[in-house]
Amino acid sequence: MPSALITGATAGIGAAFARRLAADGFSLVLVARDEDRLGASAESLRLRYGVGVEVLPADLSTDEGLGKVEKRLAEGVDLLVNNAGFGHPGSFLDVPVAGELRMLKVHCEAVLRLTMAALPGMRERDRGAVINVASVAAFFTRGSYSASKAWVVSYSESVAAELTGTRVRVMALCPGFVRTEFHERASMDTSGIPAFLWLSADDVVREAMRDLARGRRVSVPDLRYKVIVGVGRLIPRGLAGQVSRRLGRE
Known part of the structure; x- marks a missing residue:
């Protein structure tokens, strides 16, 4: 039975990955900060899909939490989904430096x-995959959030290039606005976001898995966002940044 480790696994895109992978027969390792919520998610997945589910409570903003997950990954998994993330409301200039560093x-x-x-074991077995969840914000200019997601895209592409000739794949996933807890947790006002721009987490995961199977290094789910990213690359970055500031993050 293949195995997958998912960070930020109890809500939104992470929970959608857990459901999809459990349905595909993966045993799961779920990582999040909230131990009670992890337990409830694991039990639900076990009952519904009949798969093995481990829980690994960890805060990835700490060295201790990262160390715990690194140790588990060194034991071997077939798929790693780096999904954990968060945003800040308002201008990044109003966010304390400690928040930006976190x-x-x-x-x-x-x-x-x-x-x-995760990669040493995958390379040794010559199979496996890593999905790093970024955002369409990576292609626009909006503070530290978009800058960090741009790094995720560039890093993922670089690692994927290094693995050319192997059966290990690395892909950056760049969704647009997804109906999750992300914006609520960050106290972001989403009232100005047009309804047609919202995607479901399950649809995002379905397209991500399809693109991974096709060997894509960057996945932008949904034609709407493929067009937005394409147009964004053609217009001046200053103008693209103004549009991004009006729409908000993610």
């Missing part, structure tokens, strides 16, 4: 360290 720890350092912990 974001970089989770979005960048955790992605790097956990990917590097």
